[in-house]
Amino acid sequence: MTASLRVAVLAGGYGGAKLSHGLALIEQRDPPLDLSVVVNTADDLQVHGLCVSPDLDTVMYTLAGLANPDTGWGLRDETWSAAEMLERYGVETWFRLGDRDLATNLLRTDRLRRGDRLTAVTDGLARALGIRARLLPMTDDRVATKVRTDDGWLDFQEYFVHRRHEDTVHELRYEGIAAARPTEEVLDALESADLLLLAPSNPFLSIGPILALPGVVETIVSARARVVAISPIVAGKAVRGPADRIFTSLGGRASAAGVATHYVERYPDLLDALVIDEVDYGDAPAIEALGLRVFPAATVMRSEPDRERLATEILESLGRRG
């Protein structure tokens, strides 16, 4: 029996969820796959007193096969009775929680209030939903992304959900990051991985907070994993969300080469390779000039077979040890 291939994914919301799901869908593989998904929690927030972790839940619901395929967040077959009743009480509900989703948030909040770590709570929820991959919040500490716009500093979900990420982003900070620590489980996943994937999630809003945690980049650089990012920019546009506009407003370029530049300039020695979309093959020389290997693939995942196919291609190109 061969030892398993250990894969760790750094993930935000939907892009990271889909890639992780593609990896989890690869049931039969030699060597077998051992999957850990490290998820951004800097977009967590309190809603009606509940501790809500949008990225964690997007990944969890996606891995459990319960995600709403139309929205990219929340659960399929969701109902909205509680939100309607809250509106009847005159409560502001721009961050609407579905009824099934409320159950997740109720349980998480109750267990956190009893003193459990977010890591343990998440593990309990994920196992109950039949997820075999390790689903790991990046930290048990509180980190909160803030976004500076023309109207000043905004809470992340105020910017992202309430104002539909329409504001121009001039500056970002991850409040609490200096005092936060990656968990032992995260450090262990990073240290023991054969292959570390930076999912096609937003480099500023999703991957950025994970890499900003004290010790994370150093741990990755000194560990043995091959480190590969998947570009979330295809043909100059974000597959989803505001990543392209944020690249531009923060002084970078919304392109596959811009993604490479971003990672190489901010985190020297971190990346070994970048997976870019086939349509961006013209960027390959510029990316290689930065010292990265380039792997072109069909990176846009519109269906479950797309997810499994991309995951398989990445593993076949990059998943060999050594």
Next chain:
Amino acid sequence: MTASLRVAVLAGGYGGAKLSHGLALIEQRDPPLDLSVVVNTADDLQVHGLCVSPDLDTVMYTLAGLANPDTGWGLRDETWSAAEMLERYGVETWFRLGDRDLATNLLRTDRLRRGDRLTAVTDGLARALGIRARLLPMTDDRVATKVRTDDGWLDFQEYFVHRRHEDTVHELRYEGIAAARPTEEVLDALESADLLLLAPSNPFLSIGPILALPGVVETIVSARARVVAISPIVAGKAVRGPADRIFTSLGGRASAAGVATHYVERYPDLLDALVIDEVDYGDAPAIEALGLRVFPAATVMRSEPDRERLATEILESLGRRG
């Protein structure tokens, strides 16, 4: 313009809710009706970290015209998605909360955690639902009914909901009652009432905790209101719930006369009159021998017109000042 007739009701769950609703339904009356409902909170509990007030909500939903007519608790057109999801997570849900009901409990819990009084929270919820009566929790302090059965002391909802009030009750206590205080709003309603009604709710489980609050009986006795109880026992049976069996197991009698004896022995000088069902007219002499006036009426409220009719009869017989 005539001054309004001030009516206060001491209420538990469904019996108190229906009588209060009957009073609230009397829109046009001369003098106009000013209604306060003082509700038992000794059956409150924590469910998944939420502060749940079953009696308060039964009265609130009933007064708002939103109650589920089939169950006597909860909301009409309720959905159960959150409870189903909690079950998927393997969580025990014998005290099931509907999705709309969850919204009420979320808001209450959030506001209590922010430091608001239960009285203020309840008032906000009731006004948002269009309720004009004053809906008053008996106290802002924590009181918890405990029930001694053959299996020892049980939490109230463990006995009532989980074990379907099938155990024989040997003893009752209201934990926290000595340190609890009725609110200023409750004392004001009791002091200023022209007519005080003890609803046809369980005398031990619903009315008992309210009367056990320090100062409540003294305030009622020294105030000017005529005090009238409505018997929850009709033809020897509780209209609903375990009141008849509790009368028997605690050494009393499950009859209209037994209700009179209970109130007169425990609270001398409290009651002026007892409303009994017409079928119990044979008990009238025994009740009058205890010093109470007797008013027979059709006390079983099967429909909304029944509620309004009973409320009207009580007001016409007993609602005159002096």
